[in-house]
Amino acid sequence: MLVNGEYKDTIAIMDRGFQYGDGLFETIEVRQNIPIFLEQHLRRLSNDSQRLYLPKLDLELLCSEIKQLCQNAGNAVLKIIITRGSGGRGYRQPDDIQPTRILSLHPFPDYPQRYYNDGIVARICNTRLGLNPVLAGMKHLNRLEQVLARAEWQDSEIQEGIMLNINQYVIEGTMTNLFYVKNGELFTASLNLCGIAGILKHWIFEQMSVKEHDFFLSDLQQADEIFVCNSVIGIWGVQKIEQQHFSIGEITKHLQHTLECEKQKQVAYAIK
């Protein structure tokens, strides 16, 4: 792990990332030493930094450290954390903010290929997402809702939990964005009040027309296809939610294929 350019695995207790969750993170697939969708991740990190009034990111420095860390990573997960740095006790931010940047490499999870081919099993979480437009969409370090939702099940046959918000709208998975297809149209939740706007969500919007809207569980249950996505897993079809079965349809397969091509293209381009 690299903390402000130094190899270490600890952080100051007074770091505001620890004291208040005062920071952001990104989770990036690394394939053959190449961070996939790096530009998109850094753009989101920059945008969200502005929303949290963090100092402007030094992207050049960050990129050189990413390169340093990933040069022999093979297939891995790169996590970047940016915090508001150390400061005294109290919510007031220090006058001179010196952000902390942490880069860490983690093993790429060995998900079975069948999750990709046949789809996953999901459940409906009891934990509801709260509503907060100021924080909605951001990948910030205040993640207790996801922690509580993920703590609801131990069954390893269930790969994801679907979260509703306190208004009972379906929003996303604990670690994924969620899409569904109905009559050939693609839908996903609007994330104005809660949820995390994932990089892959954004990428899917670039591939085809998507309707962002508020929908209930009953809408989801009538879907022709359902899939979830994030930067590490890519796209997984959903074959079952609670007791109900779904087919892995053509739009899901098409997006999976296009995404795989895009990743291969990024690797080939970077290596060349």
Add this chain to the structure above:
Amino acid sequence: MLVNGEYKDTIAIMDRGFQYGDGLFETIEVRQNIPIFLEQHLRRLSNDSQRLYLPKLDLELLCSEIKQLCQNAGNAVLKIIITRGSGGRGYRQPDDIQPTRILSLHPFPDYPQRYYNDGIVARICNTRLGLNPVLAGMKHLNRLEQVLARAEWQDSEIQEGIMLNINQYVIEGTMTNLFYVKNGELFTASLNLCGIAGILKHWIFEQMSVKEHDFFLSDLQQADEIFVCNSVIGIWGVQKIEQQHFSIGEITKHLQHTLECEKQKQVAYAIK
């Protein structure tokens, strides 16, 4: 600072307190080496631990460490942080949770006596509190709302910011609970959907009858008295919100006096 009984000032980057804000904290006044309202703080910590599905606190161990750290503290602030400990990447909690406990001492802030005698100046924050019944009331480590609200002003003549929730109800200060008096009755916000249920809030409920209800800024503006409270500042009357002046009234003064007596009693009892 004491981390799991050892003196150090760093924490593992993989600690879930840092990764996800997966933990709780308490901020305690220490007067003449005595932690004030310790029993109440530990009770809240225990209750909130249960709400976060953290393992049962070892209160005996915690108390002995508190005693160790406070024995020469004089007047100070003691902060206790409990996290879910280290775990792998991902929201799923480890099978074997080994919580991290951190005790730290901080200088007691030198607030001018006039805040206490004459009241403080407050403003209305633009940042709204989100709604989330699962997390409401807890003093957990997900505190970005308070950080963003406190970042709204630099003016040192303003001591507190009053926060509304997204439904425009008045809830609390960025670091305090808020009460108001109207026609001899005491009111405060209900904290079912947001806010932090402070130790002093609870103590005030034990002193006199309080009506918990939803109220708007216009209700607050017609108050006879307003005060804010927390474990470190005690009780401060509010003399001004934005451009409007308020009197520091008898109920505020009475509670300030009773609280001071209670603290002196606790110190005297502990020293004896």
